[in-house]
Amino acid sequence: METQQQPTITIDIVFDRNQAREALRALLHAILFHRLFGIVKPQKFDVLDVTFPGVKDAQIEMLVDERVEAFWTGMEKDPGKQAQITVTFSEKRQRRTWFTMGEEEVPWEKWIINAKVRQPRPEEAAAFREELSSALSNALMTILTHSSSEQGRAAVPPITNASGISPFPLKISVKVGGVEVNV
Incomplete structure (x- = not known):
C-alpha cells in the first residue's frame, strides 16, 4: 500500500498571558471551521481586532475547551x-x-501550533499586543491559504460518510515541554 506523507502546517506564536486562552481557542476553531465537512453552524471569535470563524457545536466546543485548559494547565x-x-x-x-x-x-x-506564553512588562504591553494581533492575522491567513490551496484541497480524502459534523476522525493533542498534557 502506498504511503503518502500528509501535509503538515505549522503556526508559531507567542501569546500574551492575558489573551492566551482566548487566542488559542480562536485558532483551533478557525482550523476546525475550515476542515469539518459536515453541516457547520458558524460563530465568530474576536481577539485583538482579528475576527476568527468558529464552529458552534457542543462536542467541538467541549473538545476545544478541554484542550485549551490542558494547554493552560x-x-x-x-x-x-x-x-x-x-x-x-x-x-x-x-x-x-x-x-x-x-x-x-x-x-x-x-496542524501544529508551536506556542509560548509571555507576560510583557508594562512598557512593552502595547507593542506586544500589536505583535500578537499581527501574528494572529498571519495565522488566520495561513489557515485560509492552505485550506483553499490546491495542495490543501488535494489532501482531503473522498468523503464516504456524510453523517455528523466531521466525516473524519480528528484528534487534538497538547504537549508542554515535550510531555503530553490532559485535563
Missing part, C-alpha cells in the same frame, strides 16, 4: 516552556494483514 506548571498543540485529521481505511482485517486511522493532514 501545562503552561502554569511549566512556565517558559514551549507548548505544541497538534490537530490531526485522519481517514479510516481497511487494513488487511495475514490473519486479521479491520480499520485503521491514517492521518491525511496535521
Whole structure:
C-alpha cells in the first residue's frame, strides 16, 4: 500500500498571558471551521481586532475547551516552556494483514501550533499586543491559504460518510515541554 506523507502546517506564536486562552481557542476553531465537512453552524471569535470563524457545536466546543485548559494547565506548571498543540485529521481505511482485517486511522493532514506564553512588562504591553494581533492575522491567513490551496484541497480524502459534523476522525493533542498534557 502506498504511503503518502500528509501535509503538515505549522503556526508559531507567542501569546500574551492575558489573551492566551482566548487566542488559542480562536485558532483551533478557525482550523476546525475550515476542515469539518459536515453541516457547520458558524460563530465568530474576536481577539485583538482579528475576527476568527468558529464552529458552534457542543462536542467541538467541549473538545476545544478541554484542550485549551490542558494547554493552560501545562503552561502554569511549566512556565517558559514551549507548548505544541497538534490537530490531526485522519481517514479510516481497511487494513488487511495475514490473519486479521479491520480499520485503521491514517492521518491525511496535521496542524501544529508551536506556542509560548509571555507576560510583557508594562512598557512593552502595547507593542506586544500589536505583535500578537499581527501574528494572529498571519495565522488566520495561513489557515485560509492552505485550506483553499490546491495542495490543501488535494489532501482531503473522498468523503464516504456524510453523517455528523466531521466525516473524519480528528484528534487534538497538547504537549508542554515535550510531555503530553490532559485535563
